[in-house]
Amino acid sequence: MQIYKVGGAVRDRLLGRPVTEVDWVVVGASAEQMQALGYRPVGADFPVFLHPKTGEEYALARTERKSGRGYGGFTFYASPDVTLEDDLIRRDLTINAMAEDEQGRLVDPYNGQADLAARTLRHVSPAFAEDPLRVLRVARFAARYAHLGFSVADETLVLMRQLAESGELQALTPERCWKEISRALMEPRPDVFIQVLRDCGALAVLLPEVDTLFVSSQHERLFRVLRHCAEQAQPLPIRWACLLHVSAHGAVPSETGDRLRLIEAVNARYKVPRECQELALLVGEFQDQAQRAQELNAAALFELLQHFDIHRRPERFEQFIAACEMITLHEGPALSAQSAHLREAADAVRAVEVKTLIAQGYQGAELGEALKRERRKAVEHFAASRR
Numbered sequence: 590m591q592i593y594k595v596g597g598a599v600r601d602r603l604l605g606r607p608v609t610e611v612d613w614v615v616v617g618a619s620a621e622q623m624q625a626l627g628y629r630p631v632g633a634d635f636p637v638f639l640h641p642k643t644g645e646e647y648a649l650a651r652t653e654r655k656s657g658r659g660y661g662g663f664t665f666y667a668s669p670d671v672t673l674e675d676d677l678i679r680r681d682l683t684i685n686a687m688a689e690d691e692q693g694r695l696v697d698p699y700n701g702q703a704d705l706a707a708r709t710l711r712h713v714s715p716a717f718a719e720d721p722l723r724v725l726r727v728a729r730f731a732a733r734y735a736h737l738g739f740s741v742a743d744e745t746l747v748l749m750r751q752l753a754e755s756g757e758l759q760a761l762t763p764e765r766c767w768k769e770i771s772r773a774l775m776e777p778r779p780d781v782f783i784q785v786l787r788d789c790g791a792l793a794v795l796l797p798e799v800d801t802l803f804v805s806s807q808h809e810r811l812f813r814v815l816r817h818c819a820e821q822a823q824p825l826p827i828r829w830a831c832l833l834h835v836s837a838h839g840a841v842p843s844e845t846g847d848r849l850r851l852i853e854a855v856n857a858r859y860k861v862p863r864e865c866q867e868l869a870l871l872v873g874e875f876q877d878q879a880q881r882a883q884e885l886n887a888a889a890l891f892e893l894l895q896h897f898d899i900h901r902r903p904e905r906f907e908q909f910i911a912a913c914e915m916i917t918l919h920e921g922p923a924l925s926a927q928s929a930h931l932r933e934a935a936d937a938v939r940a941v942e943v944k945t946l947i948a949q950g951y952q953g954a955e956l957g958e959a960l961k962r963e964r965r966k967a968v969e970h971f972a973a974s975r976r
């Protein structure tokens with residue numbers, strides 16, 4: 590039996606990038622042999638095992654045949670007679686289809702190294718089409734390596750377009766899509782992810798709200814905002830909120846209610862994690878007001894802060910402010926002044942101490958009332974001090 594390092598670890602070593610995770614392929618072995626050596630199977634009918642000590646994944650060389658629609662529709666053929674080349678040919682990209690033997694020698698039957706040098710993301714074979722998720726993966730790799738000069742090969746884009754038009758993308762589970770979308774948004778060029786999906790027609794299927802921006806060239810604004818987020822190393826909830834805010838504004842500029850419905854629909858479509866959902870809705874609803882915080886009167890400012898749970902969720906409030914800054918592309922000191930205004934108003938509210946009110950004899954519902962009254966007063970006081 591021979592063991593090879595494969596996939597991303599080989600690619601990233603050749604690119605001189607840090608390797609975080611190593612995958613292995615085992616040729617010439619059976620499942621029984623692996624188990625006898627102490628490897629633990631990850632699932633009943635999936636030929637992948639975990640190393641008894643390192644916990645890394647060891648997959649038996651396999652060929653995959655599609656037996657139906659969607660991700661469930663796979664049958665695996667793993668047996669000691671499957672060669673390394675058989676295993677590599679069913680992989681997505683040539684740069685992901687290289688292997689390294691135990692002596693560190695490169696095995697590269699599909700010219701991955703040449704494509705690395707040419708900065709080309711090229712599919713290995715027609716087997717690419719067996720997993721439609723690869724449309725998103727290729728777009729994600731483009732977003733990750735764009736700054737190194739990588740782009741998608743024309744013939745791969747053709748195949749991606751066929752997949753987008755075939756209706757296969759609809760069969761992907763929300764969870765698998767979200768994993769790709771969220772990872773892509775965290776890459777150095779999230780705008781490239783969107784552009785590649787647009788180029789192959791997948792954007793209209795996956796995120797039609799974003800696709801419509803291209804009609805009126807509003808995607809350019811979205812791209813600037815996303816690049817700005819990446820340059821500022823903003824976390825995922827902020828990037829997601831920015832994506833949805835700019836898209837909703839482009840699609841339904843005038844109606845806050847419609848914009849929020851759009852945001853809710855996309856959140857639901859991909860079963861987006863709560864933190865991202867919440868921030869997107871807050872930004873969708875209140876960014877306009879935050880942008881002109883200094884113009885708001887005390888009552889409006891207090892009302893705005895009421896929506897944020899600023900006491901228990903201070904970090905979410907900070908993310909809201911950061912997202913608003915990203916959306917307005919940090920328009921000079923004027924914008925930072927709006928942020929500072931919001932922060933200081935929130936600090937004024939937080940400075941009201943419950944224990945002082947308790948000492949004055951308030952309790953129960955009355956305490957709640959008094960707290961609200963004092964907080965409102967604190968905002969009025971703050972607003973007056975800024976006149």
Ligand code: CTP
Nearest residue numbers: 596597598612679680681682685686720722723
């Ligand atoms: N692979 C594939 N098609 C997929 C998923 C994975 O062909 N839909 C293959 C590729 O050869 C890939 C390898 O399995 O290199 C490992 O997959 P994964 O760990 O998801 O990706 P990496 O290439 O390691 O990339 P990343 O750095 O994003 O983890």
